[in-house]
Amino acid sequence: MFAVTKEIHFCYGHRLLGYAGKCRHLHGHNGKAVVTLEAPELDRLGMVLDFGEMKRVLGRWVDDSLDHRMLLHRDDPVVPELERQGEPLVLLDVNPTAENIARLIFDHAAAVGLPVTEVTLWETANAFATYRPAGTTSRPITVTVRAAR
Ligand SMILES: Nc1nc2c(c(=O)[nH]1)N=C([C@H](O)[C@H](O)COP(=O)(O)OP(=O)(O)OP(=O)(O)O)CN2
Numbered sequence: 643m644f645a646v647t648k649e650i651h652f653c654y655g656h657r658l659l660g661y662a663g664k665c666r667h668l669h670g671h672n673g674k675a676v677v678t679l680e681a682p683e684l685d686r687l688g689m690v691l692d693f694g695e696m697k698r699v700l701g702r703w704v705d706d707s708l709d710h711r712m713l714l715h716r717d718d719p720v721v722p723e724l725e726r727q728g729e730p731l732v733l734l735d736v737n738p739t740a741e742n743i744a745r746l747i748f749d750h751a752a753a754v755g756l757p758v759t760e761v762t763l764w765e766t767a768n769a770f771a772t773y774r775p776a777g778t779t780s781r782p783i784t785v786t787v788r789a790a791r
Pocket residue numbers: 658665738739740741765766768769771
């Protein structure tokens with residue numbers, strides 16, 4: 643099996659709903675998604691997929707969909723005020739933890755047909771979470787996007 647891995651850097655804000663620690667407050671991260679694709683055979687160029695193509699497909703989506711946005715639970719009480727102010731929001735039906743953001747990026751990579759096997763989301767320089775599907779995959783995260791006004 644061959645594997646290629648690409649790092650995608652982006653900034654996001656969030657807070658964790660129902661969490662007792664400091665992450666219950668609005669805060670931001672310079673995050674890094676580490677995306678791995680695997681294939682048993684290489685293409686005619688000797689690649690699983692061109693790193694440039696990974697950047698073009700995944701990097702652009704992360705830039706357009708997650709970068710410089712607030713990622714929040716859709717039930718977060720701050721949502722109506724941020725909507726009122728025209729802030730760009732990504733609303734999830736789960737808490738915007740590193741685990742769930744990794745899952746979100748994995749699901750997008752799979753949906754556009756990439757042979758993704760694993761996504762790791764580095765939330766800080768010393769804390770990261772990984773999503774890799776198991777035999778029984780949990781239901782996908784539901785996402786609502788509110789564009790900036
Ligand atoms: N399993 C998870 N635990 C935590 C998450 C998460 O997404 N998944 N998120 C947070 C906070 O949002 C934030 O990342 C702070 O985490 P933490 O590493 O505890 O904070 P510090 O950066 O201050 O850590 P230090 O190691 O003390 O520098 C919390 N937990």
